[in-house]
Amino acid sequence: MTEHKFNSISELAEHLKISRTTLYRRANLSDINLTGVYSDEQLELLSSVQPTVQQLNSLTEQTGQLSEQTEQQIKFLNKEISAKDKQIKFLSDQLKEKDLQISLLNKNLDQAQ
Template sequence: MSDIDLTGVYSDEQLELLSSVHPTVQKLNSSTEQTEQLSGQQIKFLNKEISAKDKQIKLLSGQLKEKDLQISLLNKHLDQAQQLQLIAEQRLTETKNNLIEYQEKENHTKKGFWSRIFK
């Protein structure tokens, strides 16, 4: 601290007031240092929290990408299942039509003895 030259005539009250300012300034300086320390601690704590949240975000982002891939695969499998079902239905329809045609041919070709004679 720098010294202050006081020149002049001062009353006892003024001197007492000047001497009481010095401890108040020390208290303010001490309070400011404590505030700075608390602020530094809070900043460190908040930085740690931010880092932890960033890790959580990265983890959740990875899980989200994995779920997107699973959904994509499920959609692909669903599409394949629908295509297979359509193919099965088409084959069933073809088989049914072939069976009907075969039965009609069999009914026409299996004529009895008398029906072959009396055409």
């Protein structure tokens, strides 16, 4: 088994004639760590990766999990927003009450003069 050494990701991408983004995506799909030293088999996988059914199923499952997590986060954040809206309404009502009291005090002060 021959090992091939590359000094950078850019050098490897150039060798494979693919973009760095494609290289990262293919390495991720093929579970290859981009360490700088690669076997012939790894280079073959990186140069022409076709996702397997298992990989596609795994990605689908991960996407589903992310969707569930996102949905839970959205529900949590909506509850937080609702609680903050109630706090803002309460404080706004208190402010209106204080404004009314100040107005009445000013009126009484004017009448006293």
